[in-house]
Amino acid sequence: MAKAATPKRAAKTNDAAPAPPRTSNRERPPEPKRYQASQDELLEFYKQMLLIRRFEERAGQLYGLGLIGGFCHLYIGQEAVAVGLQSAMTVGKDSVITGYRDHGHMLAYGIDPKVIMAELTGRAAGISKGKGGSMHMFSVEHGFYGGHGIVGAQVSLGTGLGFKHKYADDGGVCLAYFGDGAANQGQVYESFNMAELWKLPVIYAIENNQYAMGTSVNRSSAEDQLYRRGESFRIPGLQIDGMDVLAVRGAAETALEWVRAGKGPLLLELKTYRYRGHSMSDPAKYRSREEVQAVRDKSDPIEHAKRELEAMGASEADLKAIDNEIKKIVVEAADFAEQAPEPDPAELHTDVLVESY
Numbered sequence: 001m002a003k004a005a006t007p008k009r010a011a012k013t014n015d016a017a018p019a020p021p022r023t024s025n026r027e028r029p030p031e032p033k034r035y036q037a038s039q040d041e042l043l044e045f046y047k048q049m050l051l052i053r054r055f056e057e058r059a060g061q062l063y064g065l066g067l068i069g070g071f072c073h074l075y076i077g078q079e080a081v082a083v084g085l086q087s088a089m090t091v092g093k094d095s096v097i098t099g100y101r102d103h104g105h106m107l108a109y110g111i112d113p114k115v116i117m118a119e120l121t122g123r124a125a126g127i128s129k130g131k132g133g134s135m136h137m138f139s140v141e142h143g144f145y146g147g148h149g150i151v152g153a154q155v156s157l158g159t160g161l162g163f164k165h166k167y168a169d170d171g172g173v174c175l176a177y178f179g180d181g182a183a184n185q186g187q188v189y190e191s192f193n194m195a196e197l198w199k200l201p202v203i204y205a206i207e208n209n210q211y212a213m214g215t216s217v218n219r220s221s222a223e224d225q226l227y228r229r230g231e232s233f234r235i236p237g238l239q240i241d242g243m244d245v246l247a248v249r250g251a252a253e254t255a256l257e258w259v260r261a262g263k264g265p266l267l268l269e270l271k272t273y274r275y276r277g278h279s280m281s282d283p284a285k286y287r288s289r290e291e292v293q294a295v296r297d298k299s300d301p302i303e304h305a306k307r308e309l310e311a312m313g314a315s316e317a318d319l320k321a322i323d324n325e326i327k328k329i330v331v332e333a334a335d336f337a338e339q340a341p342e343p344d345p346a347e348l349h350t351d352v353l354v355e356s357y
Contacts, residue, residue: 028236029258029266035084035249039312045087045245046305047322049079052104053302054323054330055113059103059120062334063280068120071149072134075104077275080301081207082108084248085268088256089175095143095165097158098177100135101207102147105177109142113333123340130343131351143172152178152185155204159191162200162265173201173259181212183226192233192265199264203255204230206267207242209274214286227269235265242270243299246308273299 037045056074063072075082078101086096086108098105106116111127119126119137127137128147137147145161148154158176165172182188183206195202206226210217218224227237236258240251248270255266273295277284284292306319 026234027263029238029254029263032238032240032247032251032254034244035246035253037246037249039309039314042246042305042309042312043314043322045083045249046302046309046319047326048083048087048108049245049302049305050323050326051113051329052079052082052107054326055107055117055333056103058330058334059117060276060280062117062121062337067338068134069122070133070135071100072120072280073101073278074274074276074280075101077295077300078207078209078242078272079104080245080248080305081205081242081270081272084242084245085175085203085205085252085270087249088252089173091142093143093170093172095145095158095161095172095174096177097145097154097161097174098147099151099154099179099182100147100149101179102135102137106137106139106144106147109139109144111139111142111144113329114336117333117337118340121337121340122342123337124343124347125336125340129347129351131347152182152188154178155182155185155188156191158204159195159200159202162195162202163198165201166198171260173203173256175203175205177205177207179212180206180208180210180217180221180226181215183208183229184221188229189233192230192235195265196230196233196235199262201259201262202265203252203259204235204265204267206269207272208269209272211274211278211286213278214282214284216286225269227267230265230267235267237267237269239269239271242272243301243304245301245305 052075056076060074062068082104096109103116115127119128119132120134122130122133124130127139135147135149138145155176155178158174161174165174208217208226212220227239230237238251241247251268255268258266275292
């Protein structure tokens with residue numbers, strides 16, 4: 001029996017000419033220079049970091065006393081990131097959005113500690129009328145858009161804020177914070193794609209504090225150099241010492257110059273460290289006390305700034321007086337929060353729906 005002939009595969013044809021390779025701006029921002037602060041500037045950074053540290057310590061105490069309900073994520077150890085970045089932003093022109101570890105970012109943006117503490121304790125005087133608590137605080141007046149409890153959600157929302165700045169041509173920039181855990185979320189990369197396509201004025205700031213909820217970044221990330229995460233979208237990235245407020249401020253200057261020039265988004269990885277657990281309910285048994293203490297001893301951002309101030313001529317007595325002043329501000333904030341009334345039950349029905357015509 002004759003073997004059937006094997007049909008010949010039709011030759012592949014392509015009438016259309018191959019698409020030309022896509023051209024892109026491969027220019028990279030320069031390596032940031034450490035900010036050269038005057039003594040007065042560094043003193044202000046020191047005060048802001050100390051305010052965040054003392055505020056968060058007090059918040060932890062109030063949580064232990066049962067005066068703060070729900071979740072509470074403290075920012076202790078990461079103060080240099082918020083202060084260094086946001087000191088370069090323009091309040092009222094730029095916008096900031098972050099995740100649920102948000103108290104420090106609000107304080108760094110100059111928002112009254114009293115209304116933040118009142119929000120933590122669920123009082124009517126809180127900045128979100130006691131409805132947001134620790135994780136959902138807003139101040140449209142300051143251009144601060146949260147405070148978000150869903151991991152990574154703020155990255156997409158921040159990209160939308162960047163679109164608003166470009167659409168309105170208002171010269172503003174969005175600073176969108178997220179952590180090393182959120183860096184593995186899918187919506188982050190959808191946002192990167194759109195931000196680069198449209199050259200949106202967004203600075204993506206990854207606060208890499210080494211651990212997500214309880215897993216180290218090295219165990220959970222195939223690419224643990226997070227500043228490279230934007231490369232496939234042609235978004236350049238920079239890795240910064242997030243425990244040095246002047247290094248962070250220098251990076252902020254570089255990033256803002258890049259983004260304001262219309263070159264599209266930029267990714268900053270701030271290498272930092274949280275001293276406390278992921279939240280107040282986290283015993284942090286995934287790391288040793290020796291590890292935490294070693295970071296405190298070698299890299300604490302507040303002690304680092306204190307040593308530089310002393311080298312500039314600031315006396316120990318002057319710095320002690322500042323600490324006492326900050327403690328007084330925090331005590332007054334806590335007293336205000338404890339004495340403020342709770343929201344009226346009718347508030348349950350407000351701010352639920354906004355109708356536009």
